[in-house]
Amino acid sequence: MLVREMMSTPGVLLTEDLPVREAARLLAENRCDSAVVLDANGTLAGIVTESDLLADYFEATPDAYHRALGPPPDPATHRVSEAMTRAVVTTAEGEDACELSRRIFETRIWCVPVLRAGTVVGLVRRRDVMGLVLRADSDIRDEVVSEISRRVSDPQDVTVAVRDGTVEVTGATAPQTRRSVAALERTIPGVRGIVFAQPAPAEPGEHGQEPTRAAI
Structure with missing residues (x-):
């Protein structure tokens, strides 16, 4: 930042x-x-x-x-x-x-x-x-989601979770997408860092997402 x-x-x-x-x-x-x-x-x-x-x-x-x-x-x-x-x-x-x-x-x-x-x-x-x-994780997540939607051409499979200012992005696999998302660390107040994670395999009968995650 x-x-x-x-x-x-x-x-x-x-x-x-x-x-x-x-x-x-x-x-x-x-x-x-x-x-x-x-x-x-x-x-x-x-x-x-x-x-x-x-x-x-x-x-x-x-x-x-x-x-x-x-x-x-x-x-x-x-x-x-x-x-x-x-x-x-x-x-x-x-x-x-x-x-x-x-x-x-x-x-x-x-x-x-x-x-x-x-x-x-x-x-x-x-x-x-x-x-x-002290900025709320939910406020940071909302701004990150909004910026990814604006910067990434096809953000359908991207999800965002924020914990204590650290942003975890899942589903951003293309190099260009990752570069666009990584740039948000320098522009969004309250972001302490951005990490990329691979989507976890779905468990049989498992539904829903973590409450701190937001699909784009």
Whole structure:
């Protein structure tokens, strides 16, 4: 699967000169935990998170402690440019989505901007990754069946079963058919892999199919 199949549209685009309080309001209203920050030319300048924006809003109350507090913190930041992170990991639409997902969780990144010729065209957040992991097998199967019907000239003998995101295809024996089906791994969200199986011989008196299978 490619990044373009996983990315979402940036819910909020901020500018460097935006007041921190206004940026926090925009994130809250749009239910975003992070946002892309653009410079005056519309180019990616950084990423800002809820934690970045709220870090200076809470100060300890002396009355709650039985000891003297240290010196007060530095004055609160007032602009997004002072709170954001400038060292940003980016990706492109044609990159491998699984590899990016692994990197997001291993390095604890909040989100990754998707660039096309230097312009932000999407965003991959942890919630986007989780949405793929939690996508129902039945939804994946329906989309696979629909795509096979569109790509394969004679899909009558092809059946599809999905378990935990892995697609098992039975009856696709022609090389061209297999190539067409295998390509779906890179285009359908939630597909972890595609395997091909030979049709099992019918048992005498056996009828019906497994509930997770769908004939095309």
